[in-house]
Amino acid sequence: MSSERPELHDTLLRIALRESKNCVPSPTAFSVGAVIFLPRSLVTTKSDTSNHLDELHTLLEPFFPTLIGAAAAIDEDAGQEDPGVEVQGLILSSSYSRALEGNTHAEANALTLLERKISGLPLQVQQSVLALTGAQPANQEALPAAVYQAILSRSWMYATMEPCSRRTSGLRSCTDAILASSLKRVYIGVQEPPDYVQCEGIHLLKAGGVEVLHVPGFEEECLKAARRGLE
Numbered sequence: 001m002s003s004e005r006p007e008l009h010d011t012l013l014r015i016a017l018r019e020s021k022n023c024v025p026s027p028t029a030f031s032v033g034a035v036i037f038l039p040r041s042l043v044t045t046k047s048d049t050s051n052h053l054d055e056l057h058t059l060l061e062p063f064f065p066t067l068i069g070a071a072a073a074i075d076e077d078a079g080q081e082d083p084g085v086e087v088q089g090l091i092l093s094s095s096y097s098r099a100l101e102g103n104t105h106a107e108a109n110a111l112t113l114l115e116r117k118i119s120g121l122p123l124q125v126q127q128s129v130l131a132l133t134g135a136q137p138a139n140q141e142a143l144p145a146a147v148y149q150a151i152l153s154r155s156w157m158y159a160t161m162e163p164c165s166r167r168t169s170g171l172r173s174c175t176d177a178i179l180a181s182s183l184k185r186v187y188i189g190v191q192e193p194p195d196y197v198q199c200e201g202i203h204l205l206k207a208g209g210v211e212v213l214h215v216p217g218f219e220e221e222c223l224k225a226a227r228r229g230l231e
């Protein structure tokens with residue numbers, strides 16, 4: 001299958017892989033990269049209108065970089081794929097293992113950075129997102145959190161590796177961080193190998209109502225990137 005435009009999921013996974021290269025190599029932890037993407041045009045016109053993706057894109061475009069690529073069409077009714085459909089979107093956040101202070105992970109960091117960015121958006125933009133999506137914060141202080149969840153519920157995460165489900169450090173897993181958020185779809189490059197623990201991220205995310213999809217063709221590269229520093 002050939003396409004003139006680079007395949008969207010490949011492009012986003014490559015961005016996540018590039019992020020993983022920023023990790024300070026660790027002999028006791030994986031190096032992972034993660035990206036959060038807000039798609040604009042989807043083929044499912046039903047969700048386009050009910051999710052207000054185009055209006056959201058217009059509101060947020062001045063604050064986030066745009067990405068355009070081809071992707072398989074998502075037709076929820078027919079369950080069919082039509083390759084090569086153009087999808088636009090915004091890269092809302094990207095991060096990597098140990099980017100933030102402490103023993104932090106890529107996926108949780110990408111979520112934290114997005115939450116921070118959204119708190120910093122002009123009040124008028126935050127209120128417009130609320131008006132558009134119908135999210136209802138309990139009070140003024142809860143406004144950024146409501147905006148964050150409203151945007152995240154329409155976004156996709158890309159991670160070079162399956163989100164962790166158990167951490168030897170006892171800290172909160174990325175799977176729990178994702179389940180505590182409104183994110184509903186995660187694309188991964190490779191399953192977590194049992195180097196440290198038996199990961200149940202995919203299983204737990206699916207059980208919690210999060211779609212987990214595999215972007216094929218990056219397994220070796222993602223594993224190699226993850227194990228940098230382990231030799």
Ligand SMILES: [Zn+2]
Pocket residue numbers: 105106107108163164173174175
């Ligand atoms: Zn993790």
